[in-house]
Amino acid sequence: MTITPPTSPRWTVSDSTRASIDAVFAGFTNTTPGVAMAIYRGGEIAYANGYGMSNLEHNVPITPSSIFHVASISKQFTAMCIALLQDDGLLDVDDPVQKYIPELPTYEYPITIRHLIHHASGIRDHWMLLDLSGWREDDLVTMADCYDLVRRQQELNFTPNDRFMYSNAGYMLLAMIVEKVSGKSLREFAHERIFAPLGMTRTHFHDDHSEIVPGRTQAYKPRTGGGYRVSIPQFDVVGTTSLQTTVEDFAKWNAIFESPTICSAEMLAQAQTPGTFNSGEPMAYGWGLFLEEWCGQRRVWHSGSNHGYRAYYFRLPNLDFGITVFANLSTVAPDQLAARVARIVLGDLLQEDSDAEISTTEHSDIVMVDPAAMVGVYLADNPTDNEPPLHVQLDEEDSELIMPFGRESVSLPLADDGRFQLWSGFGSCWAMEIDDSGIVQKICVQLPATRETYSRLDTSSARRNITSFAGTYYAPELDISIQLVEDATSGRLSWRQRKQEDRSVVLLDTNTLGMGSLDASIRLEFSFDENDMPTEFRFSADRVKNLLFVRQ
Template sequence: MRWHVSGGCTRVLVWTVLLTYCLGPLASAYEGNPRIGNPRINQIFSAYDRPDSPGCALAVLRGGHVIYQRGYGCANLEWNAPITPSTVFPLASISKQFTALAATLLAEQGHLSLDDDVRKYLPELPDYGTVITLRHLLQHTSGLRDVWYLGGWAGWRPDDLVTDDDVLHLAARQRGVNFRPGDRYLYNSTGYTLAGIVIRRVAGQSLRAYTDAHVFKPLGMNHTHFYDDHAAVVPNRAVAYTLIGGQWETAVPTFNTVGSTGVYTTVEDLALWDQNFYDRQVGGRQALDQMLRPGKLNSGETIHYGLGLVLDSYRGLKTVSHSGVDRGYRCEFLQFPTQHFSVIILGNLDRLQPYYMARRVADICLTSEFPRPADLVKANAVKPDGVQAGTPKPLPGTNPRPKANSHPKANPRPGAQRPPGAQQPLMSWAGTYWNLDTGASWTVSLRDSKLWVGRIELKTLGTNRFALGAYPIELIFSPATAGTPRKLTWLDVEPEIFDAVPPIKLTKAQEQAYVGTYWSDELNANYSLHLQDGKLAADGWRDDYGPLQPVIADGFSLRPPSLATAFIRFRRNRAKTVIGFTLSTEGCKNIYFARSANSDRR
């Protein structure tokens, strides 16, 4: 059984006219029956084009027209409801652009300035000694720790009901930031949740009410809203799923937070939003131009992010995009503004990879317009599951490893420098490399005279430079020098450095020195460190975090089964006694835990 969007002879005639007279070079991609669409596009989604599998809705747009839209798979496995273009999905982090537009509209109305100190509206936040502006929040340059990662280490679980106030209270407990505001770009969802609270306080109404009145209703997006009540009924909503042990399980978010996430919509409604970037019906030129303007760091360097939008390129063509991940939902919004061409994918399966699929659709439809070949992206590329032990397993609302899942690119951001390297034998690069900020690691092995990361072969690009299989990620190896270890530089959205450090082993007495109870005021949480089967292990108040793996002196990697990998550095006093530790992970650096005075130090 196959489910197709069909509107009878009239729709077929309309599509035929559009394809023949309006689409120019795109028409050749849609030869054949327009009711079925292009078989090459359908092939991208063929694994999900069945009634017993979750899948996605697709819309392809050109010149202000929807040239192809249909559903693949099932919206609700209990009721066998097929996915259609009118099926409702949560947008996850794609919601951020609507929050950014709301803030920009309030600025145009004179109710706030994007350069205001956020503490003007959120006095609950501590003074970090330097101003954090609303613009910092919207461009991910605030330096604030990511609350969804913080929440995981504080004991939040994916099925907990989390509210905007919970996010604000946890953010207000933080006594440090990851970096000085404006110094760096680091994607996180704290800023957009706080921005949503600012909008609510300034507008005197909920973010849902404000965007309904000023964005969604004026555009005719009648099936779109910020979902701020987890118990509310949403007609025609897709249920998200994950496959565990051969059985389908639901994977639906249970939170009331909006701003960083929360918009529910359809591909049909998003087609109206897409066209708004061209006709400027809502927001006008000033607001949308602000959203499409790359942010700037304190150094003057520009970043690949505007306000809620990723500003990048693909195969030599300019793109505007964003990805979304919430539990089992996966989404992609991809524009090629110069070509007036867009691909929208909204899915309800956690293994779906709409980022790659959307670009494969573009490969087909814009085939004659790309100046560069498609040599790095596969439509159904399998994520390197199990390759990196540090791959985060997200809590609700987070966009896990934004650089890997949201906006991967073949070239590093401006300012990212490739380290120098001299040609070395392949064997010299084999080994395990550690990120001493997050505890993540990669193991590089030599097999059949080739380098591998897990099951992925590294493709040679040049002197000590490799591509991670078909992924648009570059790896560069640097030899050891006096005082510095061998290094692996991972070039994705931002460069990430991994060090090859020799393995260390601790005696039982050395591990015993770390045993005790540790308290974090910032997380409002106790951790118990104890010996388990002769190895140091950690427990939180709700979860067993598992063993700590020694990496360097007083430095351990912690890899919980349901959280992002972290790196723990113990602190000692002048007497060399352990007095506490700092925990760093994705989006959160140097969270301090003090050792309790009555800890068992035997």
Template structure:
């Protein structure tokens, strides 16, 4: 194993420690910043905030409680699950494995995950990193199989379901569509290439060199995490714990703190992990057509009031997170929360407006909600002839049956024992239940099956059995 050793890790090894406060803190409008989080208190979960400028934590504070049962307040040492913010860490580890010669980001994914079908076109590790793979999202697939959000399944079972998929959402590289599957399969590919668990490799090449001593990929839900904040969701005027037993990592799964994230955003700013790594991570994806997309490797490029941004949000069970960097100002806003309604991205923008007020362009009036709502939408109507669709339909890609019944004159689809929805007509044989679209096909006038579109999964095939 080659060691990852850089200008940044040499500073750390020499005893350089990033300060937890800085003299610049007095220059910030702390009252205005605190007001952004004024709705969090000693009776609610909340967020931890870190404002990092030129390698210093110039403002760090906790708002609300890390644990309601034991009355533990949030602070900059509290450990949060950060959802999809984890993707930038997974991307960095994969890129380091490529720099170490274990794999190539242009390798076909099937080279390392041979269980997957050959879809006829190249599907590379880079495609998974840019969300241009076309892989159907496993979270959606498992939901379509009838699993509930708190049901348990393993990475091996996830791969089995992924291997059943007879086609991709689209030809790899032709479009952008967010897919958590790509990142889970990526981490499995890296683990097989380096011949050790991804969590251990990430500790060796990333977290330990950066002295992120309270950060890790959480691949065992029974693993005890000191200083961990519990995740919560509101229920009426109270809160309930909202955690997960799933052990997938890559798409999510990192636990970290504000104190540790100071090291991370500073290393990205200074290209201090391994020379040349930050440019790799920040290179935007390019479609087969040559079109450049805003998504890079686990990070997305954007703009706020005239300043370029790089960042990513995270959302999983009762946790929410956001990392928003302003490279030209050497400023990062890190917001880690343990309540599902926290809205960290909006709060990060508000903090940025305070911290960078002198550098931002004047506020421009965004599109109104009225303009948003005026977009043409397909009107839905009642399915007046439900009997032609009744029966059992089977999906070989999910290995499940969907049952369509006439319930009090309405067409209802039963998607496993835990879910049923009433269908409405969009047009002809195109029906919808919530956000799911069912496109039925006929032969000689008889319905023979349908294709299902459900956001991050499209063209899922069902065959009529009776």
């Protein structure tokens, strides 16, 4: 793809364009949660509006000044704090992390601050570790809780800087480094050096879950049977998340990339420069920002997702175009909404995109299929190391297909072109291959940055009885025990741990079990003694690899 060279902007937001933009959000009304949206140009807001309700209980509408939790969009601000401290001469991003956090283990390979910034450290993700330790989504989680789990980890997911693997723990550690070096909390430092100078008066790092924030939106998830339920974060974790802001305030942040005020132009260029792997290959990530090509343009972006909040921000630097879409409903795909608005505004300035987003409107024809035709376990055709299986289940109570996606579970509506729309993810397209008997044999999943094909697993050739894996297993790096429990009636195996519902386990091959929980797809690789009895297994999911469990 050829990148369009820098050009003077040739776009405006006319009255007719505004009407077309508003039509994109017509599904958000005075009875639903919704979104705030803003388009930026020349350091100013070209158009902003709110759609739907900020608070359903009190009939408060969303406006451009409504405050949203924007989750991982926070990371670019944490990275900027680190850059400012380096510019002050108080740290070097190539310093080892243990220089500032000496309580961390000394791993086989050194980890630097730069590795944390680029998600190339290999440090296991604390959200997955919390899930695995029995924490529920609505439990109160603090920085100390996350750090305690991270510092217990004696192994890494991979050799630092060999690969990219998104790790929220890395940015949690960056927040700790800001505090250690500056003597101020991340909230205080970011306020003094970023938010106050820029006039972002309705923006802060939210480090106290009990704090009252006037003008903040309530967040929601759909309730089974209709309506909505409240879903807001219950954690005091910053750095990796917890920025609260508005689409109006965000205009002031977006403007600094064109007219630096709080830092040098060189620092901003660094933030938008890809990291480099040990191999010399470039990453698709800078300092808290993804970097990619889209529709013939360079796109700088990040998304955010916690509980019922969804957020998306992207810039097209060569067109002086920026957009934010912040939502307070878990089933909104803000990246798709932002892309649709960009196409309306920019028109022919954008090239056709081979992986164009699927419309999120509800006007597509829906066809009836037998959900049982898709239920099963699928393995990646070109897996990375210990990649977990794709486990599609059937919720018999609600007659919906359920697919684990990150820390969420989602239903999969099928459109008449054979594609699924992953409503609570970020713009995922699904395609299937179906055999003559109507059974799905392959699933292709297109995410914004990757595409993977999964083939149905045939477990009929596995020679080991699944019940032989039953027993109690202990994870020393988590200090927890789990049980693999046999159901005497069905002969099936389940994963059991405290504070969690049992999760079904399936046999992938002679030495491997797979688990399709509602939180993540998981792979368990077993070792055996001379009597062919399991002695331990290594747990691998999307952001935690090779975590040891020893049989008791």
